[in-house]
Amino acid sequence: MTDRALLSQQFLEAAAWGKAQRRFLAGDASDRSYDRLTKGGETAVLMDAPPGKGDDPADFLAIAAHLSALGLSAPRCLAKDLTNGFLLLEDLGDGVxxxxxxxxxxxxxxxxxxxxxxxxxxxxxxxxxxxxxxxxxxxxxxxxxxxxxxxxxxxxxxxxxxxxxxxxxxxxxxxxxxxxxxxxxxxxxxxxxxxxxxxxxxxxxxxxxxxxxxxxxxxxxxxxxxxxxxxxxxxxxxxxxxxxxxxxxxxxxxxxxxxxxxxxxxxxxxxxxxxxxxxxxxxxxxxxxxxxxxxxxxxxxxxxxxxxxxxxxxxxxxxxxxxxxxxxxxxxxxxx
CATH class of the missing domain: 3.90.1200.10 (Aminoglycoside phosphotransferase (APH), C-terminal lobe)
Structure with missing residues (x-):
């Protein structure tokens, strides 16, 4: 297990999602990636944004709060580790x-x-x-x-x-x-x-x-x-x-x-x-x-x-x- 994988698993354990099934969901042109987690009948999304790569999870949370205040649908944050660059987010589904x-x-x-x-x-x-x-x-x-x-x-x-x-x-x-x-x-x-x-x-x-x-x-x-x-x-x-x-x-x-x-x-x-x-x-x-x-x-x-x-x-x-x-x-x- 890589250091990054170990850190993400520790984050999920602390958030009570450590035993969830985990499936790669998406990646893009940046170093950021997403996994979908399934636990019983619940789902959530893990955002992995390595620090120092230009995508700050704190910025994501700040903008999400602003959008939500305007009546728009940004994912809710369920847990966070800003030091290591992890967010556990509401799963908005597959209707891309x-x-x-x-x-x-x-x-x-x-x-x-x-x-x-x-x-x-x-x-x-x-x-x-x-x-x-x-x-x-x-x-x-x-x-x-x-x-x-x-x-x-x-x-x-x-x-x-x-x-x-x-x-x-x-x-x-x-x-x-x-x-x-x-x-x-x-x-x-x-x-x-x-x-x-x-x-x-x-x-x-x-x-x-x-x-x-x-x-x-x-x-x-x-x-x-x-x-x-x-x-x-x-x-x-x-x-x-x-x-x-x-x-x-x-x-x-x-x-x-x-x-x-x-x-x-x-x-x-x-x-x-x-x-x-x-x-x-x-x-x-x-x-x-x-x-x-x-x-x-x-x-x-x-x-x-x-x-x-x-x-x-x-x-x-x-x-x-x-x-x-x-x-x-x-x-x-x-x-x-």
């Missing part, structure tokens, strides 16, 4: 949006409508305290991952990213640098649980929100509708944009450039992250997702307001052809 939609695509509009209403509720209220607040230049810097990892993985060269960063900083400053709201960052179908036994906004269970920060109103909507892991129909994307605009008081003419800007920034960052997860993290499973993210980037860059950025991206970023993706895969785990 992504799985439900895979089984029945006709649910897309109703599920995404519920999720969009949750975003509007979150943004009607003041954000949680002490959240990070990045500048336009910080957001642009994060998108430079597209050059530092994605381009590098294909071409093998390092280039000066100053012009790229300046162009993105400019477009973010003009179109997406207004009043901040609380954003959850990874608000998408893998992190949303349908809870039909609950009422209203509580029907949407929320996960993976510990890295919440201040950001633009459209960011989480982009995360939801331009999902790196699944295709969202154009009709649903358009419907949810209209719904969000109506719920938040935005105007369509003002919101669309913001949405495209945030979508471009997010897609650029994700291209870099997925390439880095392969090259540095030894996780090639993210490579098949890159063409979808590339397509989302191209769609966002069609906005007239992003023409300068589009020209720079066309010049600097190679397309993810099958040959390019194969080349990235050959370098998997070469840069640990």
């Amino acid at each position: 949006f992504a799985r439900l939609l895979e089984a029945d695509p006709s649910l897309e509009n109703s599920l995404y409508s519920a999720a969009t209403e949750v975003l509007a509720q979150l943004q009607r209220h003041a954000p949680a305290e002490n959240l990070p607040n990045l500048s336009a230049a910080d957001w642009a810097e994060a998108a430079c991952f597209a050059l530092e990892w994605y381009r590098f993985a294909i071409t093998g060269d390092r280039i000066d990213s100053a012009a790229f960063k300046a162009a993105l900083t400019e477009v973010i400053t003009i179109h997406a640098d207004g009043p901040r709201v609380m954003i959850l960052r990874d608000f998408h179908a893998e992190n949303l649980i349908y809870l039909p036994q609950r009422q209203g906004l509580e029907r949407v269970g929320l996960l993976d929100f510990q890295l919440a920060q201040l950001g633009q109103p459209g960011y989480d909507l982009v995360s939801l509708l331009q999902d790196a892991r699944r295709d969202v129909s154009r009709e649903t994307e358009a419907d949810m944009m209209r719904r969000f605009i109506a719920l938040t008081g935005e105007t369509e003419i003002g919101f669309r450039p913001k949405y495209a800007t945030l979508g471009a920034q997010r897609a650029l960052r994700i291209l870099g992250i997925f390439a880095r997860l392969c090259l540095q993290g030894g996780k090639p499973g993210y490579l098949p997702l890159i063409p979808r993210v590339w397509s989302q980037l191209q769609c966002n860059l069609q906005a007239p307001e992003l023409s300068k950025l589009a020209t720079i991206c066309e010049k600097l970023l190679p397309a993810p052809t099958p040959e390019a993706l194969h080349h990235i895969g050959l370098q998997c785990a070469s840069f640990r």
Whole structure:
């Protein structure tokens, strides 16, 4: 038994869940993982978030408390060991949006409508305290991952990213640098649980929100509708944009450039992250997702307001052809 496994078992013993059956539930791009525990007729979820890896369980608890106070469904904490990075959480079940939609695509509009209403509720209220607040230049810097990892993985060269960063900083400053709201960052179908036994906004269970920060109103909507892991129909994307605009008081003419800007920034960052997860993290499973993210980037860059950025991206970023993706895969785990 590893030291981590021993620590988790000791935590569960202290929480009276030591004899529960334990089954791996999920992991993600971070070092965090989840196990489902079964004890008699009860279930719970063990979150294992190793200290010093960027995901602080204390942040999870603080954000969960804020969301619950707004009438939203974050998992209740049943036991905690913040020193070693363990939480025992309420099990919200298996109604993950992504799985439900895979089984029945006709649910897309109703599920995404519920999720969009949750975003509007979150943004009607003041954000949680002490959240990070990045500048336009910080957001642009994060998108430079597209050059530092994605381009590098294909071409093998390092280039000066100053012009790229300046162009993105400019477009973010003009179109997406207004009043901040609380954003959850990874608000998408893998992190949303349908809870039909609950009422209203509580029907949407929320996960993976510990890295919440201040950001633009459209960011989480982009995360939801331009999902790196699944295709969202154009009709649903358009419907949810209209719904969000109506719920938040935005105007369509003002919101669309913001949405495209945030979508471009997010897609650029994700291209870099997925390439880095392969090259540095030894996780090639993210490579098949890159063409979808590339397509989302191209769609966002069609906005007239992003023409300068589009020209720079066309010049600097190679397309993810099958040959390019194969080349990235050959370098998997070469840069640990």
